[in-house]
Amino acid sequence: MGKILITGASGFIGSALARHFHSLGEELVLFVRNKAKLPDDLSASSRVTVVEGDITDEDAVVRAVDGVGKVVHCVVHPDNFNRELAWRINVEGTRNLLRAARDRQAAHVVVLSTCAVYGLYSVGEVKEDAPLVPSDDVYCDTKIEMERLCLACSDSGFPVTILRIPSVYGPGSALWTRDLGYMLLERKFPLIGGGSGAFACVYIDDLVDAVSLVLREREAHGEVFNVIGEQSTLKAFVAGYCRALGAPMPRSVPGWAARAFAYALTAAAKVKGRPPAIHPKTIDMLTIRVTYNGDKLRSLGWRPKTSLEQGLARSAEWYRTYASTMRESG
Numbered sequence: 001m002g003k004i005l006i007t008g009a010s011g012f013i014g015s016a017l018a019r020h021f022h023s024l025g026e027e028l029v030l031f032v033r034n035k036a037k038l039p040d041d042l043s044a045s046s047r048v049t050v051v052e053g054d055i056t057d058e059d060a061v062v063r064a065v066d067g068v069g070k071v072v073h074c075v076v077h078p079d080n081f082n083r084e085l086a087w088r089i090n091v092e093g094t095r096n097l098l099r100a101a102r103d104r105q106a107a108h109v110v111v112l113s114t115c116a117v118y119g120l121y122s123v124g125e126v127k128e129d130a131p132l133v134p135s136d137d138v139y140c141d142t143k144i145e146m147e148r149l150c151l152a153c154s155d156s157g158f159p160v161t162i163l164r165i166p167s168v169y170g171p172g173s174a175l176w177t178r179d180l181g182y183m184l185l186e187r188k189f190p191l192i193g194g195g196s197g198a199f200a201c202v203y204i205d206d207l208v209d210a211v212s213l214v215l216r217e218r219e220a221h222g223e224v225f226n227v228i229g230e231q232s233t234l235k236a237f238v239a240g241y242c243r244a245l246g247a248p249m250p251r252s253v254p255g256w257a258a259r260a261f262a263y264a265l266t267a268a269a270k271v272k273g274r275p276p277a278i279h280p281k282t283i284d285m286l287t288i289r290v291t292y293n294g295d296k297l298r299s300l301g302w303r304p305k306t307s308l309e310q311g312l313a314r315s316a317e318w319y320r321t322y323a324s325t326m327r328e329s330g
Contacts, residue, residue: 002027002068002069002070002107003026003027003028003029003049003067003068003069003070004021004026004027004028004029004068004069004070004071004072004215005028005029005030005031005064005065005068005070005071005072005106006018006021006028006029006030006031006071006072006074007031007055007064007071007072007073007074007075007097008031008032008055008073008074008075008076009028009030009031009032009038009042009074010030010032010033010034010037010038011074012168012172012173012174012204013074013112013168013204013207014030014072014074014075015038015039015042015172016172016204016205016207016208017072017074017208017211018030018042018048019039019041019042020208020212021212022041022042022045022047022048025047026047027047027048027049028042028045028047028048028049029048029049029050029051029064029067029068030042030043030048030049030050030051031051031053031055031060031061031064031075032050032051032052033052033053033054034052035050035052038050051063051064054093055075055089055093055094055096055097056088056089056092056093056096057096058096058099058100061093061096061097061100062100062104064100065097065100065101065104065106066104067104068104068106069106069107069108070106070107070108070109070110070215071097071101071106071108071109071110072109072110072112072211072215073094073097073109073110073111073112074112075089075093076089076090076112077089077090077139077142078139079138079139079275079279080137080138080139080275080279080281080282081138081269081274081275081276081279082138083138083142086138086139086142087142087145090139090142090143090145090146091142091145091146091149094111094146094149094150095149097109098149098150098153098158098160101158102153102158107159108159108160108161108215108221109150109153109158109159109160109161110160110161110163110211110214110215110220111146111147111150111160111161111162111163112163112165112211113143113146113147113150113162113163113164113165114139114140114143114164114165114166115164115165115166115200115226115228115292116135116137116139116140116143116285117132117133117140117143117144117147117164118130118131118132118133118164118290118292119132119133119134119135119140120135120137120140120281120284120285120288121133121135121284121288122288122289122290123289123290124289124290124291125290125291125292125293126290126291126292126293127226127293127295127296128164128223128224128225128226128293128296132144132147135281135284136281137281137284139281140281147162147224150162151224154221154222155222159221159222160221160222161214161215161220161221161222161223161224161225162223162224162225163210163211163214163224163225163227164224164225164226164227164292165202165207165227166199166200166201166202166227166228166229166292167199167200167201167202168201168202168203168204168207169201169202169203169204169311169312169315170203170204170205170311170314170315170318171204171314171315171317171318172204172318173204173315176201176315177315177318177319178319178322180238180241181241181245181315181316181319181323182323184238184241184242184245184247184250185245185247187248187250187251189238189250190250190251190252190253190258191234191235191238191249191250191251191252191253192234192252192253192255192258192283192286192287193252193253193254193255193258193287194235194252195233195234195235195236195238195239195252196233196234196235196287197233197234197286197287197288197289198231198232198233198234198288198289198290198291199231199232199233199234199236199237200228200229200230200231200291200292201229201230201231201237201308202227202228202229202230202304203229203304203306203310203311205305205306206227206229206304206305206306207227207229209302209305210225210227210297210302213297213300213301213302214297214300217300219300220300223296225294225296225297225300226292226293226294226296226297227294227297227302228292228293228294228297229304229306229308229311230304230307230308231291231292232308234286236308237308237312238250240308240309240312241312241315241316243312244312244313244315244316245316245319245320255283255287258283259280259283261278262276262278262279262280262282262283263280265277265278266279266280
């Protein structure tokens, strides 16, 4: 493949990808803001070059891209509080990367996006050719703009593949493993509307397999794929994690009450100049009524290898070790 550049390599997904490709003997360039956050086994390897910098810094991005064959772009600003910062990272940062990769003749770029680009209020089944629907959500809307840059590159002849991913869980996940595990055990996570909202997810190892597949398949050049492991309801996912953790099922809260509470928290947070504990758009995401069609990626041969039960059992095992370590150190 030549050298593989992974942006955001110190994050949950980026570090999992780095470990995977490193285990295959690949030479890697890992682009991070802080080298100290990289696992020691990666930063000390002779097959790993670490480039520190910000995705919004054109010179730093050029240094990272120089001499690589393929690129996996994982950098993201996920919250809804700072629209300007999200635009700089998710949109302008991606523009920097695509420009540098094209100018230095990288062979292929894979960009991680989100299924939320289909909108937070869509219903029914959506495939990759469905329209992208702005939702007045900072994260979703900047990802739509990011995708437009990627599609324009592909249209001009430079191969970019977009992977639209749902909720990613597994050992190391901050949101859907660490934070959710804590909240379930402490009874701080309510089921919005009884948890009847649709919930699509993919286990981290299965996402890594999907990235690895499209990175080596020429058929994936210029294409968009939904990466869907499991689809059910939020209640089913939470119930499975509760069983694995030995936690009680959370109480249910009406959707209207949760949304009103989130609006109140957001208003108070704006006054204090900090992100809210929960954003109204988060409520929208947890009550969505949509199913994502993943057949296109499966036609390339990808299949999720991890059942929801297996993935949640591994997540719970990781969480127990993590929580024990935190208690001992704190």
